[in-house]
Amino acid sequence: xxxxxxxxxxxxxxxxxxxxxxxxxxxxxxxxxxxxxxxxxxxxxxxxxxxxxxxxxxxxxxxxxxxxxxxxxxxxxxxxxxxxxxxxxxxxxxxxxxxxxxxxxxxxxxxxxxxxxxxxxxxxxxxxxxxxxxxxxxxxxxxxxxxxxxxxxxxxxxxxxxxxxxxxxxxxxxxxxxxxxxxxxxxxxxxxxxxxxxxxxxxxxxxxxxxxxxxxxxxxxxxxxxxxxxxxxxxxxxxxxxxxxxxxxxxxxxxxxxxxxxxxxxxxxxxxxxxxxxxxxxxxxxxxxxxxxxxxxxxxxxxxxxxxxxxxxxxxxxxxxxxxxxxxxxxxxxxxxxxxxxxxxxxxxxxxxxxxxxxxxxxxxxxxxxxxxxxxxxxxxxxxxxxxxxxxxxxxxxxxxxxxxxxxxxxxxxxxxxxxxxxxx
Ligand SMILES: Cc1cc2nc3c(=O)[nH]c(=O)nc-3n(C[C@H](O)[C@H](O)[C@H](O)COP(=O)(O)OP(=O)(O)OC[C@H]3O[C@@H](n4cnc5c(N)ncnc54)[C@H](O)[C@@H]3O)c2cc1C
Numbered sequence: 001x002x003x004x005x006x007x008x009x010x011x012x013x014x015x016x017x018x019x020x021x022x023x024x025x026x027x028x029x030x031x032x033x034x035x036x037x038x039x040x041x042x043x044x045x046x047x048x049x050x051x052x053x054x055x056x057x058x059x060x061x062x063x064x065x066x067x068x069x070x071x072x073x074x075x076x077x078x079x080x081x082x083x084x085x086x087x088x089x090x091x092x093x094x095x096x097x098x099x100x101x102x103x104x105x106x107x108x109x110x111x112x113x114x115x116x117x118x119x120x121x122x123x124x125x126x127x128x129x130x131x132x133x134x135x136x137x138x139x140x141x142x143x144x145x146x147x148x149x150x151x152x153x154x155x156x157x158x159x160x161x162x163x164x165x166x167x168x169x170x171x172x173x174x175x176x177x178x179x180x181x182x183x184x185x186x187x188x189x190x191x192x193x194x195x196x197x198x199x200x201x202x203x204x205x206x207x208x209x210x211x212x213x214x215x216x217x218x219x220x221x222x223x224x225x226x227x228x229x230x231x232x233x234x235x236x237x238x239x240x241x242x243x244x245x246x247x248x249x250x251x252x253x254x255x256x257x258x259x260x261x262x263x264x265x266x267x268x269x270x271x272x273x274x275x276x277x278x279x280x281x282x283x284x285x286x287x288x289x290x291x292x293x294x295x296x297x298x299x300x301x302x303x304x305x306x307x308x309x310x311x312x313x314x315x316x317x318x319x320x321x322x323x324x325x326x327x328x329x330x331x332x333x334x335x336x337x338x339x340x341x342x343x344x345x346x347x348x349x350x351x352x353x354x355x356x357x358x359x360x361x362x363x364x365x366x367x368x369x370x371x372x373x374x375x376x377x378x379x380x381x382x383x384x385x386x387x388x389x390x391x392x393x394x395x396x397x398x399x400x401x402x403x404x405x406x407x408x409x410x411x412x413x414x415x416x417x418x419x420x421x422x423x424x425x
Contacts, residue, residue, distance in 0.1 A: 003069035003295070007077055010053050013179075017049050018042060020175045026167035033097035037167055040096030043088055044161060045176045050085035051154050052183030054078050059186050059194065062293065070295035071235075072421035079124075086121045089114060106164030109156050116153035120146055139272060141248055151187030158184075201227050203287040205240070206262060211345040215312070216278050217255070220263040220287055227291055232258050232323035233298065233316040233420075236291030238265065243285065245276045253315035253394075253420070254292060257322030263289070266345065268312035296420045298330065301390030306378055307334040308403055310395020311343065316420055317394070318346055321353040321360075328357040333381055337365040337373045337395075375406035387411040393419040 021042045028034055057064075057078040060071060068074040093114065098107065123136050123143060136142035158180045166173070189197075207219040220238075227236065235253045240246035250273055256264035269278040296316050298305060309317050314336055334354075338344045347364055354362040363381070365373050379386050391407050393400050400419050407417055 002066055003073075006064060006067035006074070009067070010050075010077070010081060013049055013053070014046060017045050017175065021045065021169070021172045024169065024171035026169035026172070029167065034167075036095055036097050040092055041167055041169070041172075043092040043095055045172065047085050047088045047092055048154075048158060048161075048176050048183070049179045050081045050088065051157075052179040052186065054082045054085065055151060055154065055183040055186040055190070057081070058190050060293070065293065065295055070420075071293040073295075076421060082121065083125065086117065086125075089117060104164060106160045106162075109160035109163060113153045113157035113160055116149065116156065120150050120153070141273075148191060151184070151191065154183055154187065198290060199227070201225070201289045203238075203263070203289050205281060205283050205285045205287055207283050208281050210278070211266070212342055214269045214278070214343075215345055216267045216269070216274075216281065218265050218267065218277075218281060218287075220265070220289070221261075222263075226263070227289055230254060230258055230292035231297050231299075232319040233296040234292035234294040234319075235316075235420075236263070236265070236289050236293070238287055238289050240277075240281065240285050240287050243276075243280060246273065246281065248273055249288075249290065250274075251293075253294075253319065255315040255318040255322075257319060260322070266312070266315050266318065270312075294420070296392070296394070296418060298332075298390075298392055301330070301392065301418065302388065302416070303330055304382070304386075304389045305330050305332045306382065306386065306389050306391045307332055308373070308378075308391070308393045308395070309334070309336045310393075310399045311338055313393075313395030313400075313420070314345065315394070317392075318349075321350060324353060324357050324360070326356045328359045330359065332360045333363065333378065334360060335363045335365060335373055335378065337367055339366070339368050341366050375403065375410055379410055385411075387413070388416075390416045391418065393417070 021038075026038060026041070031037070057074050060074075062071075064074065065071055068077060093110075119135065123146065136146055161176075202223040203220040204223055205218060206221045207217075209217040209219070211217055218238075230236075233253070235251050237249045237251050239249045252265040252267055254263055255266040256262060267274050267277060269275040298307070298320050307317055307320075317334060317336070334350070336344065336347075336350060344364060344366070350362050350364070354360045361381075367373070382389065386407075387410070389412060391403075391412055393403055404417055404419070408414060
């Protein structure tokens with residue numbers, strides 16, 4: 001229940017905003033457009049509340065993770081609040097009465113804010129539209145750089161609301177100003193001041209290994225104090241400041257066990273950064289780490305568990321396995337599925353862990369020869385009924401979504417299905 005409190009709070013804030021406007025309505029100015037202006041201002045206020053929630057979530061507040069179910073889920077909420085604000089912006093624009101003969105500074109600011117937000121948000125919602133790709137260079141880093149300007153248009157939007165001749169609603173306007181302050185402070189923290197407060201911890205690359213032809217295992221040792229004690233299954237953000245192409249902060253699961261005195265991340269070469277890393281990262285290079293984040297933790301699940309890893313999604317499970325010491329307290333069926341034998345990594349270690357922990361059953365699956373894994377098969381192996389099992393999944397989004405649907409059909413309660421989001425856009 002605790003992990004739903006974050007989203008619940010946002011819904012309550014939205015409802016409260018409407019209530020504040022209804023309980024403390026603006027003074028009727030007798031204008032024929034009064035009702036439209038009133039509704040338009042309620043919509044504009046909701047827009048500011050939702051955007052300030054989005055900006056707040058972008059600060060990556062570690063303390064808030066338990067209330068959302070982890071940082072990856074906070075990003076999902078961020079995406080939802082941003083999308084809702086984006087849609088509300090259009091409805092607000094269509095609702096408020098605008099005089100085309102007497103345009104004021106506030107109207108121009110509204111236009112700047114509107115166009116700026118559209119230019120930034122559209123490439124996120126529709127990344128495949130060719131002319132929008134030009135704004136981002138069709139890369140994540142390009143998209144991230146563009147995204148950085150969103151706060152400026154948020155502030156412009158709010159100044160617009162102060163400079164137009166709005167309705168006289170003292171309480172409601174002050175209520176909304178609280179969110180403007182939260183949103184602006186969050187934005188400034190993310191883009192300017194955060195670097196002075198956040199913990200960026202210096203590490204050195206101790207070793208670089210290649211468990212197969214497309215994967216890099218990076219072993220990292222703290223230069224002084226390591227990052228805060230982490231749990232198995234958490235992730236970090238890492239960048240390598242001395243190599244220009246690797247000086248971008250990217251998220252990776254910590255694949256080592258929490259008791260190891262080094263950190264290991266296991267990275268599949270999939271795009272510009274990860275491919276460059278595969279060919280160019282060397283032992284002795286500097287690394288900067290932020291973390292650990294995430295709530296993907298099998299120890300909080302029930303006695304009977306099913307783990308499903310697809311491809312590089314094996315990394316949190318490697319961390320789980322490296323955390324066991326022959327004393328696994330749950331009964332686990334672990335399915336690790338890859339297309340070909342050459343793609344599978346650390347199979348010997350997984351099989352050795354299964355020998356050492358009698359309650360862990362490892363099922364390594366090569367889909368090109370064995371066929372695709374199905375929930376029916378998982379159910380059969382588990383004795384038929386899996387409605388009381390806890391499921392942990394990590395892998396490509398379409399795979400996770402398809403399995404989630406099938407597990408729900410197999411009567412596994414939604415609350416028992418846990419997965420790691422590998423996409424922060
Ligand atoms: C919580 C989490 C844990 C992850 N753990 C692992 C892991 O253990 N091993 C692994 O190989 N991969 C992991 N990933 C995925 C990894 O972060 C991306 O594959 C990598 O950042 C891709 O970068 P790229 O430039 O090579 O590829 P690109 O082609 O530029 O990016 C591919 C996609 O990766 C995502 N991405 C790219 N850059 C970033 C960034 N800076 N921040 C957030 N997302 C980004 C975007 O969705 C993008 O569309 C994890 C992702 C998340 C969110």
